[in-house]
Amino acid sequence: MNKIFALASVVLRELYRRKDFYVLFVIVALITLLLGSVNVFNDTQVVRYLKEVCLLLIWIAALVIAVTTAARQIPGERESRTIFPLLAKPVSRAELVLGKFLGCWLACGVALVAFYLFFTLITLAREHSLPLASYFQAFWLHWMMLAVVIAFTLLGSLVFTAPSVNSTVTLILVTGVLLLGRHLNKVAAQLPEPLGLILSPIYFAIPHLELFDVRDLIVHNWKPIAWTAWSLATLYAASYSALFLGSACLVFRRKPVN
């Protein structure tokens, strides 16, 4: 377990010594503040609009951070040849995959905390209620969704050799699931036979990332969702992450590294 934490701490250290995250954070903050200063709608509408835009930016930025960070981990180790001294130590490839996963996930957690704190500050400046439980649920489910995305990206990084291909494919797939996942079964029902038959198993097999998108809770200040539903969603994300990580370990196990 210590080895996994040691591996994760290197991922975290790399991220905070790089500039990407700070740049994304500043962009999100700037766009939000800029929009906040334009007072074209009546007040409640402005706040809601502002919150929606800010959350959308946070979702995009977090997704980009998660996918690009996870995608470059293992290919980066191979490219810079740091994988050789590392794997020459008593560490299994499964531990390497898990350490990378943990590092990316924690890094995304840190980024999300920063983003959500900013979001909270923006809303507190305009509104005077802060339903903490809803905020926590939105943050947590977002983070759990990123766990699935990171695990999937790590698996992809062992299948595709080029990190850029992997990032692009993953971003498209994840966006596709987020936008269409909910409707895939309806589409399947309408399609002519062979296509529909292919599409409906896909609907049941893919992780439904859109379930984790509870932005509305904090845009409209709604009450939190039932905690059993919240726990089930957490479990759902954990299972898919485990599935992807397990597959990544299997793919990596017998792969020559040179």
Next chain:
Amino acid sequence: MEPILKITDLRVEYRSREDAGADLGVKVAVNGLNLEVRRGEVFGFLGPNGAGKTTTMNVLLGFVNATGGSAELFGVNVREPIARQRIGYLPELTYYYKFLTAEELLRFYGKIFGLASAELEKRIDHVLRLVELEHARKRLIRTYSKGMQQRVGLAQALINDPDLLILDEPTSGLDPLGRMKVREIIQRLRDAGKTVFFSSHELGEVETVCDRVGILHEGRLQVEGRVSELTTRYHTNLEQIFLQIIGYRPNPPATVTCA
């Protein structure tokens, strides 16, 4: 004495698609290699470029799977991560995490070996002193020269106080002084009873530090033995033996033209 490193009938094939045209080229990098290194020995693993030295080491470290035969370290199959608990490895060409300092890098690797913090800090001080990088320990590796990076490599190979060192061309890229220092470190390790298995193209250096050498050519071990035995058997120095084994014949003077 039981061997610390044991290779039996090792065969490694690479399948490469890039090789000439559409067929799947099979390249035999190591062919029927048998080798034993015993405790306390310094073994020089020699051979021309492409002989299969790095490939053999890659098998020992579990990077590449053997097509046939087997390899063991400390009596444990190299596929088990635990086989690597007591070894130190210096890769042929490697860049370490550029965004870490030497100290952080060594701390990270020490944790991978499961060293306790107090002991680890002592080891870090010790190895940094040994490779003379104390002055740069808090600098990012990004700012190191090539020779400094090679010394970081040596430091990380020694962090766990290993019993067996596998060094792939440890002196490449170093200046004459740096080479001498690496030689001294190897000699000091031998005096401390460590086993060293290293590859090199510097035959002079090999002659001074090695107990035994093996010369690999086209994936096969051509000769193996004590340096003194070989020089008596062949009536010449290591360099001439090496050239003879790889089939080098000096051109007769008449054919050499300087047009």
